Amino acid sequence: MPYVSRDAAGLITGIFLRPQSNVTEFLPNDHADILRFFGGVVPQVLTNDALIDLTQSDIDFIRVIEDLIDVLIDKNVITFTDLPSKVREKIVNRLDARGRLAGTNDIVVSDNGIL
Numbered sequence: 001m002p003y004v005s006r007d008a009a010g011l012i013t014g015i016f017l018r019p020q021s022n023v024t025e026f027l028p029n030d031h032a033d034i035l036r037f038f039g040g041v042v043p044q045v046l047t048n049d050a051l052i053d054l055t056q057s058d059i060d061f062i063r064v065i066e067d068l069i070d071v072l073i074d075k076n077v078i079t080f081t082d083l084p085s086k087v088r089e090k091i092v093n094r095l096d097a098r099g100r101l102a103g104t105n106d107i108v109v110s111d112n113g114i115l
Contacts, residue, residue, distance in 0.1 A: 002027060002034060005101065012037040013101060017056045066094070 005014040005023045012033050016023055027034055069091070072078045080088060 002029070004033070004037075016059075017053075066091070 003016040003019050003023050004012045004025050004027055005016070005020075006025070007013045014023070015034070015037060019026075069078075069083075073080055080091075083091070
């Protein structure tokens with residue numbers, strides 16, 4: 001039932017309930033790679049349609065919140081440092097993860113020490 005993204009080594013890096021623009025590989029719930037990703041146990045969320053819809057909605061809404069934070073910062077309504085440290089840490093971690101999935105990592109300091 002899930003769609004998966006993979007890294008260069010072929011390991012699953014993400015699981016989606018619906019196809020994404022760059023994720024089209026579909027695997028059955030009991031596929032060995034899916035089981036390995038979840039440590040051998042397929043979560044119930046992959047077997048219940050209502051939970052599937054709610055989970056996908058949560059994933060989509062997280063992106064809405066991230067975009068909203070970006071807009072508020074861009075318009076100088078808030079600054080990044082106004083956010084609690086745990087929130088800043090989570091945002092940086094997500095940006096880093098996205099960069100790794102896209103093959104770039106914009107938050108890594110370059111050789112000349114400039115971000």
